[in-house]
Amino acid sequence: MTETAIAASGLRKTYGDKVVLDGIDLTVPSGTVFSLLGPNGAGKTTTVNVLTTLLRADGGTARVAGHDIESEAKAVRAAIGVTGQFSAVDELLTGQENLQLMMDLSRAPVRGGKRIVAELLERFELADAAHRPAATYSGGMRRKLDLAMTLVGNPRIIFLDEPTTGLDPRSRRTMWSIIRDLVAEGVTIFLTTQYLEEADQLADRVAVLDQARLVAEGTPDELKRRIPGTHVRLVFTTAAELDAAARILTDSTRDEEALALRVPSDGGTRSVRTLLDRLDEYSLGAEEFSVHTPDLDDVFLALTGHTVSGSEVAA
């Protein structure tokens, strides 16, 4: 697929003297998933709002579905679906009524609207709850309803702003599988997230946004190669034990201050058992043991030298 769904160049946005977007360039080929990864306050929602014409940029240009966001905002809006960070669901209406409302509001009311609503409720596993007020829905159900409402107009480009933040792991997985189904139908997805794992699971390309700038861009694998992988962390009680363990586990990295060793590992039971057996052979025991999967903090530390909270890390 060579067609471009979203192309932005030099997008800028400031609020007063605070620069929120400082020259954002990005390209999203049609039919792919692009993930904008960044912590709270990085500028993710602002980027989404600018690209979806909800907010005017102060500088730069972008085309979405081939239309200019500034001069052809209406055409852009007709081509896209947006599920915002904060739900568009009306709590007082039932799931079915929320969807029907979207159907009635949609630009070109379609025949068979009732059937489409029923199909969406079925597809999002909301049929049983269809006649209950949305106020009674769980967080996961609400997000699903929100996304179903976005799909009413059958958009080919969908913006999802933190679709799984605050969801339990099971609802998160359901959401991922819904997103994968959309991609399989050829829909282009622009997804923001705070979770490295989510970007890794879903995205063809990931851009890391930090304090108004893109600090890295690539496939999830390319990004992960730049950060420390999954590892086991062992904490010892004495420097002598740390020394001894470091001599045995030769590919480990040591943290003198914390008396800790970082040992590359896939975290699976087999490799963990081998590791512990090895320590046992030398009668070494660790006081603390943890398996560490890289997260957003690791990405930021590796790419920017600071953690998500923004505190500088001594080199």
Ligand SMILES: Nc1ncnc2c1ncn2[C@@H]1O[C@H](COP(=O)(O)OP(=O)(O)O)[C@@H](O)[C@H]1O
């Ligand atoms: N309307 C606004 N007025 C002033 N500052 C804003 C406004 N909207 C967002 N900001 C600031 O812009 C920065 C980026 O916000 P946002 O795009 O919402 O980040 P994210 O979605 O990544 O959490 C934040 O520091 C936020 O406080």
Ligand SMILES: [Mg+2]
């Ligand atoms: Mg946001």
